[in-house]
Amino acid sequence: MLSLLAIFLMTAQAAVAQEAPAKDSTVLDLSYRKVAKSDYNGSVFVVKGEDLMTSATTFLTEDLMGIVPGLMLRQSESGLESGNASYWIRGQRSPNNGVLVLVDGLERAFATLTAEEIESIQVLKDAAATGIYGMRAANGALLITTKKGISGKPKVDFAAQLILEDPIDSYEPLSSAGYAKHYNIAQLYDGLNPTYSEYDIFNYQQGTEGYADVAWRNKYFKKNWLLQRYNVNIKGGMKNATYFVNFGYLHQPGMFNTEKDLGYDTNNNADRYNYRSNITVDVTSSTHLNVDLYGWFKRENMPNTAATTLYNLLCKTPANAFPEYYWFKEGDTDQDGNLITPMGDKLVAGSTYNTNPWAYMNRSGYSRSMKMYGSLSAQLRQDLDVITPGLYAKLNFSLDSQTNSTIQRTRGYAYYTPIVDGLYQKTGNDGNLSNTVEGKSGNRYLTISGQIGYDRSFGRNNISAAASYEQFESSADNGVPNRYQSIYGYASYNYDHRYGIDVTGIYQGWYGFAPGHKFGFFPTVSAGWTISNEKFLKESKAINFLKLRASYGQIGNSRGVDQFTYKSQIKNVGSIFVTAQAMGTNLAGYYESNIANTSLTWENVRQLNVGLDASLFGDRLYFNFDWWKDNRDKSYTANNRISTLLGLNSEVSISSNIGATESSGWEIGGGLRDKIGKFGYRLGGTFTYAKNTLLKNGSLDEQFYYVSPIGFSHGRKLGYVVEGIFQSYEQIAAHATQNWSEVKPGDIMYKDINSDGVIDTNDRVPIGYNNIPEIFYGFNLGLSYGPVSLNLLFQGAAHVSHSLTEIDFEPFTSYTTIYSHQTQYWTPETPQYMLPRTTLGASSANNTQSSDLFVCDADYLRLKRVELAYNFKGGSCIYVSGYNLFTWSDYPYGDPEYSNGLSNIPVTRNISLGGRITF
């Protein structure tokens, strides 16, 4: 890191003589205050909307990877419905994660916004920045502001983009011949006779008729698909009013090769429409009104009820399970002698062991989900200079509403197994399409707030302060609305843009806490010294900006707390006790489903942040560095320390405010930029390190420290150390006893950590890392020559691991197929392989224990984004861009970010072509 900095410095010094780029004059638009970034003492990073507009992605979260110091992301699925990446600010600092997202000051989802409507994304990291949100933002916050109009002629911006998505498939199922070969081996070592003869295997290889060999996934899951994205907006304004109007459309085609002649579509295509209208009006010279309308509508089609189920079936169905269908011949009969009347000319093939993926896709109907989100927010600002100059009052009102519903038009189908030619065993019946509406749900959000503020400068003294009241509620279809009520404010004093001090405070309550524990007061303080504004540096050419800042705050975290668990609750269980003559009556029972936790409250958070911002050598070299520490106690977490003597029902789980975590870390973001004639370059990088230590939770005390999670980081994995595979019964007899199941040669041999001759829970040790990385970084290179620009972004993560699921290493479970990576299992002929012996029976408990064999480091480095653009005068451009183009990783089972077995649509590699016309 240091040597890199040295190179930067050397290169930068050589460039000093050149013309200086424009100085950073960013103004932070915090929801309660606007302030010049250079005067602000908290830790905030700003991403501009225009940096996101050419990326080859469909979600804004994907665009933030590696460009924000302190922000970590992981994308493990794709598709319009669930491709959104997960994200954490400064890692996992609490059992209860979750970042507050405010769009124009109000809690809203942001992934569905389009890049074109975004002015900026501000990432709030320390207590000074997030403290004013009280218990809602202890894990950081994202503040998104949308564009407003500007006075002047209407300006039209039209953007069109094509995105080619290519799924990064993680597993390679074997063909029928391969399947049969390994199936025979499994049977051999189970002591059974092989099902498949050499002749069968030969026929599978030859593709003989009657020997099914269907490459389900490769045949029916597309190699790639093309998304289309269009966006148009107009902004402008007159003297007293401005407007910004935006309309976006996104189309995702289906990912599967479905039949076209069904009369309906079973593919998972989706459309999304976005709209926005932001209007500002100066009602009088001192009264300003702002009305924003925003919403989207999303329509998604699904095979049967879920595309993920289909993908899963395509991946796991053995190639030789059955063909897709048999051709119907006139006179075909079923086992009862009835003539068969199929739908079309195909008879669905099938067996009791596997669902036929082709039939799931083409014969079981479809579903269509519709989601609609609409919001209205209005803000009225009254300048009160008549009372005293600098005084103002603001009123905010916003109402958001989302409704979801899914229409299921699914049907049952008959499937056939041939008995002899023309005679089939028929199972089930063809049904009609149903027409049921499922998953009707909705949410409403209502926020009302008022603020009185004061902003004024007296010579070199700059004063700014405000006091606010806010109430926020979100209500789902049933239950009591989730409510917060707050009084908050800040005061800021700054002398000559050199010395500044800010305080914030909030008195806030959440409805779900116990009476007497609902409200808390959360203060923060921060200070900054802008050294570059001191006289002795004012004239410096080398140091253009240098600021030292620090903050400390005591805030809270209400996330993850189960509302109302301060109350006891009773639950009815039907049919719990059989009585009466002939045991004919089944009586219902009541048990205490919740035991009152009368001290239910928030997690206490104390955060310290020290930062340094610098811009050097004519603003060519710049960086900001933050070091932080975060201490939490009273974390709400599962309490397994409730004595069994209390006799709580097994259905009851208790969580209480008993956890504690200590975390610390640092992050740096910086770069080098310059322009030499027509040639411009930009080199930049971000590096984030966040480490946490669990100090307390509700787990039981352990005899050995390494078994307990205490003292290790959150998400620490616990497992056995694999010594190898047992090669013989003698070896088993000589080894420490392993008690899960009868141990045979080919089973996993575990290390006896505590040397007591028995492998038990005390022999488990911490293995690997959390699945939220501790290290997250990115570096980018930008080059421009005249109108041509090229940007490359590399992004990586380290100190991260994933636990493999059984599908990763165990073939043939529940009639699934075998994948190429599963073939290296132990047999007496292949004693060198590290996967345990394979079996068709119930998997051996000995071989499914959590161990270091099944935890893999998932460090990676990716060429995340590439963008090549030609820029016309006036803002128009054309570009090609790529996403996830290359990956370097030792992760052995597919994509390192993709860690969910086969239950999701895998992440994609994208290539995009786009253009923008502005006039």
Added chain:
Amino acid sequence: MKKYIYISAISLCLCAVSCGYLDEEPYHYLTEEAALITEANYLKPSNMAYSFIPDGYNCVGNAFLDCATDDAMATASGSNVHKLARGNVSADSPILNPWANCYRGIHQALFAQYGLTTYKPFLAGKTEAAVEELLERYYNEMNALQALYGFILLQHYGGFPIIDEYMGLDDEEALEGKTRDTFADCVEHIVALCDSAANHLPVKLANSEVGRMTQGAALAIKAKTLVYAASPLYNQEGNTNPLIGYTAATVPSDYPEVTDRWKRAAAACAAVINLKGTGYALVAANNSAAFNTAIFNANGNCAEWIVMKTAAKNNSMENRHYPPSLSKNNGGGTVPTQDLVNAFTKSDGSDISVMTDGTATVYTGRDRRFDAFIAYEGCKTFASQIYTHIGDGATKDALNATTDHSTTTGYYLAKHLSPKINFTAASPGTYFHIWPIIRFSDIYLLYAEAMVNGYGDFNVDPEGYGLTALGAIQAIRKRAGYNASTDKFYNGITSAEDFMNKVVKRERRVELCFEGQRYFDLRRWLDAEEVLNKPVHGVEITKTGSNLAYKYFEADNRRTFTSNMYFSPIPKSVLKLNKAIQQNPGY
């Protein structure tokens, strides 16, 4: 002027701040009071308390506990019961682990009692006094249930921490320092609960309430507890650990000698036996099939039942234990050993000849219960004959024909199973399977044991209970087809010791096989180390043409019972939390 308008407008806005915005309570929560005050619901907590009664059909790893004794084996190689049978038991992996379930039952019973005493339900058409009487009754049902859960804890662990108060999370800390109460105190605690219950409960319930605790149940739990308390395991000379039995200091002053404790137990058993005629009886069984139809598959109002786990009709037992040829999911399950087969006497009461290779086991002309409890080569117990032989014409039911399902001993289970379930039919049919916890013949056998040990003679009745030890055994064997005057079972029995060791123990083994009793009986008699360290046996019958050749083999030669296993280990998870709770010796 304008100034004031603004100021008042702002003040007005601030005043509009709603108070009580966060005070809304969850209206969909069912609160105690709302739940427990109505006639429809006030008994639900006590109903729930019954749900924790364990059934023994799949006591350990889908097998009967009897698979850990010399009576049976589990066919499934992965069953946890093998670990128990082979002495693979530790605090980390206790195998037998009723701890949490018993305390759940106790808590639920206490919660029900709290409800019954806190909220007075409105019961239509009942006078104040009638309501009080009902509440009193249900309150005492919960006492009897607590006694049952206490007994199960005592049976497994010895002394246990007595919980007799309804507690919430706020009381949790008080539990942290809790220690185990002494064996002696636990016995008296159970007895006191039973006495209170017996005084307030009806002798036997009307048909509509069968399955609930009765006076008979309370007295039976007490009787069984006292027989345990008098048994050798808990009365070892020189014992200084009050948790696992009596010590010099904890012997009850009213019953200073072991014989006094046996006499106390005899009196308690007699109290149950003398309920005879009030709805309890040894149910007649005139042929083998009747044992299952009249007792184990009978509905819960059978006179034999005193304490039981009730259940709706089902066929899951048959599915699990039928021979594979008759089962839906391949059957097998728990299979009897040759050793148990040998324990049944012939129909004249004499023993069958000792098994040697080449000699057939005689299956005909045996105790009436033999055919009722055990299925063997060629038996006609089920819908079709079953064959366990290997060689010519071997079926799926043959010895070791399929892993995990076919018999590993040459026998199949018949007890508890209805022969009439037909899994090939569209609706296979269902039958009752009521798990016996204490039934009338158990009490007879306990009585015989207590009398002979208390009074040193098997043919006396000094207290005038109306029955001698011998009389009790004869009553049981009468039902099995034996005439007291011709039964050779008692030949050569002269001493009380012989009667206990050769008559009572063997009769108990046969009558109560596959009822989860023998494992604990062998423990409390201090016989387990002698009996459970020996291999168990099976028979291999080979058919050639029509000739059957018999060979006997060790079906499991890894049977192990170490001295620490006389008490079950307290699960490690319990000790991690309640550090003051003492572990049993040897774990």
